[in-house]
Amino acid sequence: MKIKFIIFVFISIWLALIVRVFFLAIQSNSYYSRLSLQNTIKHEQIAPVRGEIVDVKNRPIAINKLGFKIELAPHLLLKKHKNEFNDEIAFLLKAFPLLNKEKIIKNYKKKDSFYNHDFIDVVHFIPYEKMMPVYSMLNLRKNIKIVPAPKRYYPYKNIAAHMIGYVSRANQKDIDKDPLLDLIGYTGKTGLEKYYNSYLQGTPGEKEIKVNANNQEVEELSYKSPDEDRKLKLNLDMELQKYISKLFEGKVGAIIIMNVDGSVLAAGSYPNYDLNIFVSGMSYKMYDELSSSLDHPFTNKMTHGLYPPGSTIKPLLGLLYISTDLNEHWSVDCRSNLKLGGRIFRCWKKKGHRHTDITKAIRESCDDFFYKGSLVLGNRKMSAGLKRYGFGEKTGVDLPNEFIGVVPSREWKLRKYHKIWSIGETANMAIGQGDFLTTPIQIARETALIATGKLPTPHFIQMIGNEKYKTTYTNVLNGIELKKLPIIQKAMYEVCNSPHGTATNYLHSKVVLAGKTGTAQVIGIKQDIKKRKQEHELSYYKRSHAWFTTYGPYKHPQYVVTVMVEHGGHGGHAAGSIVSDIYNKLLELGYIKKK
Structure with missing residues (x-):
């Protein structure tokens, strides 16, 4: 019995050894073959070269230095x-x-x-x-x-800086979102560089190489080229960009020159900065100086600057008035002030405008007309109408993290502040003050809406590779509004051409324009003050923001020019000359043809 048991154990051990040898010699062959292959063949990704950005005339805006x-x-x-x-x-x-x-x-x-x-x-x-x-x-x-x-380089340095944006070294947060950045090293951080980053950076190539035990390359087995050098062509004209930068030198604010179809021909946010400092790196001192400036040079004021629209809101609000509860014949007797809710709401003209209809109200920017009209419509209809026109939402411009602004309403105030809406806030909203906030690109877009009856999507891009960008519009005006739109257009023409227009005396444009000035207060005026200080008498940061938004030529609208000067005072005075020079430049460059 013991001999049988010993023989059984002996046979079992040998069977186990035979099975193990079979596994190691035969079954594990493919596994160890793959492992051996990994030790001798190496796969390397090849970083793609970032695509260049050019302007409308193929002038390089963002390139790669070798x-x-x-x-x-x-x-x-x-x-x-x-x-x-x-x-x-x-x-x-x-x-x-x-x-x-x-x-x-x-x-x-x-x-x-x-x-x-x-x-x-x-x-x-x-x-x-x-x-x-x-x-x-x-x-x-x-x-x-x-x-x-290659290293990113911006030959125009600070020109159109906020629009173009910059690339800099990718941090760990960036790499976690896109592992490819660990290979590339750089990523778009702002502007068009960020918005179109995935297209511009391309896709990596790969090569398969044989290496020895010391990880040294012995032979290249295969090579796949990266998909790179993806070109981005913009609508921007850098000659015009340089021109508007000179016009705005020493000022703070924003300029937008846009085709009525939404194509942005030039735009600026001021002050700006040299884009190259972010690629190469800057000193802590320089960063502190820029980031602590009260003029906020890092903020793209075109899409991230939130300002009361002031009187620039009056044309569209006027269209809403005469298309709903009022009509184009409705008028008021402006006596310079209106007592409402225990407060006095003043018109800017000390002696008042007296008999005022919609055309005169826009031409001479009568506040009293819009105060009284708002009391007829009420906040709900005003808010709903302005949102339908495109306020309080993104314009869709191809820049990252666009702000939407604020169209105040009863529901908004209750949700944000847990307070009840007052009738005085409705009156304030009617002249673009109070909690009403917009961005310059929104004002430019709304001006295009008045010019053409269609709400365009602003865009900088013209060509993505060989594919042309398709312009898009939104039809937001109803039949009655479209029918009455010419009344608003004529009133805006008179702003720029009538002897009583708020902009007429400040213009020297060779192009016939329509537009609207705006003065957006940054501080409230106390009720007991009977005589207002003039804008130039106030300290700089207490002066109102100056708006002037226009389209031209008046009869055949082609371009919108919107200018906002921070603490500039009166819109026509601060921006009239700038707007005139821009339209004259558009004529000189051939964008506007003389009829």
Whole structure:
């Protein structure tokens, strides 16, 4: 019995050994073959070159400067390789004396580990002209790798800075959203660079290489080119951009020059900054100076500046008045002030405008007409109508994180402040004051609506690669509003051409214009003050914002020009000359043809 048991155990052991040998020799063959292949064949992604941005006449706006990055072999911090590491650092500093030794070491330590077998970026960019004299010597060193690495460059520097935007090094948050950025290194942070980032950055290529036990390349097995150099063509004209920058020098605010179909020909937010400082990096001192400025140079005032629209709201509100509860013959007797809810609501004209209909109310910007009209319509109808026209929503412009502004209403106030709406707020809203807030791009878009009867989607893009951008409109006006729109258009013509128009005396345009001025107060006027201070008598930051929005030519509208000068005072005085010069420039450049 014992002999049988011993034989059974002996046979069992041998069977187990035979099964194991079979598994190792036959079944595991494919597994170890794959593992061996991974040890000898390496897949490397190839970073795509970022696409260029050009203006409407193919002038380069955002390009790539040719350069290189320097990488060091991994594991050089190990004790046995420490001397090699120090030698390589010393060699790099001798070749490029301006390099920062501490920064190189910091970049290396950040990525070096036992698990990393790839070369490590230690210098992100060396210009082509500086690399060429030492390229051969660097290339001979086994621990150093030179890799092409273009760098974004903005030849126009601060011109149209907020619209174009900039790229800078991707942080970990960016990489978590898009792992490709770990390879590329840079991403669009603002403006068009950010909005069209996924298109501009392209897709990576890949090469398959055979490496030896020391991770050194032996042979290239396959190569797939990256999808890169994707071109973006804009509607912007950089000659016009430079021109408006000179016109706005020393001022704070925004300008928009837009075709009535929504194509933005030029736009600016001021003050601005040199885009290249974000690519190369700036000092803490420079950043603090810019970020702490009361004029907010980092804010794109075109899409992120929220301002009371002031009297620029009157044409569209007037259209709403005469298309709903009122009609074009309705009028008021403006006596300069209106007692309402325990307050006095003043008109800007001290002696009042007396008999005032819709045309005169817009032409001479009579506040009393709009106060009294708002009491007939009420806040609900006003808010609903203005939202239908496009206020309080994104315009759809191709810039990131656009603000929507505020169209105040009973429901909005209750939700935000847990307070009841007052009748005085309705009157304030009627002249574009109180909690009513808009962006300059919204005002430009609404002006195009008045000019054509259609609400366009503003856009900077003209061509994405070989594909042309398709303009889009929204029909927001009903039949009655379209029928009565010419009344509003004529009133806006008189603003710019009638002897009593609020803009007439400030214009020298060769193009016949229609428009609306606006003065948006930034501080309230106390009830007991009988004589207002003139705008120039106030300290700068207490002066009203100056608006002037226009379209032209009047009979055949082609372009909208909207100007907003922060703390500029009266719209016509602050912006009339700027608007005139812009239309004259549009004539000179051939955008507007003389009939």
